[in-house]
Amino acid sequence: MNIFKKLLDAFKQPASQETPPILQAEADNQAARLASEACLDRHWSSVGTVERDVLAYLISPSFAGGPHWPSTRQAYRVVRRGDSIILATEGLSDPFDDDQGQGNGFEMELFVETPDIPEHARGPLGEVDPFKRSWAFELIENIAKTVADAGGITQQLERYGALSLELPGFSESHHIASQVPKHFVTDDDSIGVLLGGPAPDFPTRLQDMPLSPVTLVPVVLITAAELEYIRAGGGAARADLVSRLQAAGVGHVSSLQRASVL
Template sequence: MNFFKKLLGSSKSPEPQAQDVPQPHEQSNLTEAEAANLAVREAGEACLDRHWNSVGTVERDVLSYLISPSFSGGPYWPSTRQAYRVVRRGDTIILATEGLSDPFDDTEGMGNGFEMELFVETADIPEHARGAVGEVDPFKRSWVFELLEHVAKTVADAGGITHQLDQYGALSLELPGLSQSHHMSDQLPKLFVTDDDSTGVLLGAPEPDFPTQLDDMPLSPVRLVPVVLITAAELEYVRSGGRTAREDLVSRLKAAGVGLGHMSSLHRASVV
């Protein structure tokens, strides 16, 4: 298939909480293998932190969970750490996954997890869901966090999508059951909702205006994959035209310069 499907609300995760970015841990009670895994994970975190700090202003706190969703029927990430970081960039906000590229907890020699992290950049977050500097908790009540969380679930269920991105260049993801969502149903304009109650995104394109390939991760290169909200008309175009339509949509978004192409804007017109 040229897109994945995921029912919103099909599995419930613990409510995300704002937590400090983890600091180096005591390793005295860890086995040699556990200590080595932890050291690699922290090196990867530091690499991501350096990169995002070169893009914008990174909040110290991340959105995480008191109990990992993998313990309550949620999809498995490479480690039990499932988090989302906030990067402030002028008038826009980047929300990015943190943990899809962690080394696998129980497996050695497998590289940096799924070798990818996801991100969304947008300026269109409602005031009540847009935390002030130093505050990230309100973002969990935004459409952008809910969308990114569900895309991350789908990607984790698939075991990552780097091979598909290599093959197709870009992917499209369809999210049906929008009316069941907690925040997207209230915050997304009708322009982005199909008649059958779905919304859609592009994965992997258009590319942003900053590097997305991290070659200095400790075990293997990691790519940062943009998640771009598309309109209902654009989703229908991809539904009917498949890969050819998807590639044409990416070209049209680039040509239109809609928010630098990769940004998710709730106020733009369709390009098809």
């Protein structure tokens, strides 16, 4: 018996004509959410050491005018992988709170992997809160807002392959401005990222999620020269940059120490 069925059976009410259908729907939804969390946990545990605690909010940002994720749960996992840290969204693939039978939310989660998190923002094993003071968390948090506002980006990724995204206002950021080197910043105060490529050295397609498959989408910080290359060349330049990063051994890892591949 798979874990989703076990959880679903645990939440189901005893068969009765008096059981309100809405309660059963809520129980099914909660079972699917728990099964989704368990699936993500299994996957990330195969990649590195997963912190038990997540980076989360006291009050969901959706209650304060922030972007709506599929559920009110908006959190970020911390995975320790050798000298690198992976910060990954947790909740973009939750089943929708208010729409039953629509699959695993946006059917995607984002993640960024980097070895370059300052000591003051890198908590020891068992402590995750310091990561909120890192450029990597601020980066993925802002990109998650954009992705949630768009209702997910899986269709765009399927159509175009890797996508690129610009984040303006570098100098106004909290932690990015003080931690990211200047050669990642354009003259007009922006930084850029690739979404969906280059591919990492671990699987990113989770076929065993309870309601529908989910894709883990890498977020890769690119230099100012690489962003300008994409600005000038569009989709063809973006695809070429992905190939260059892969060939150079940079891959999906966001290293603040690397030089441009152009």
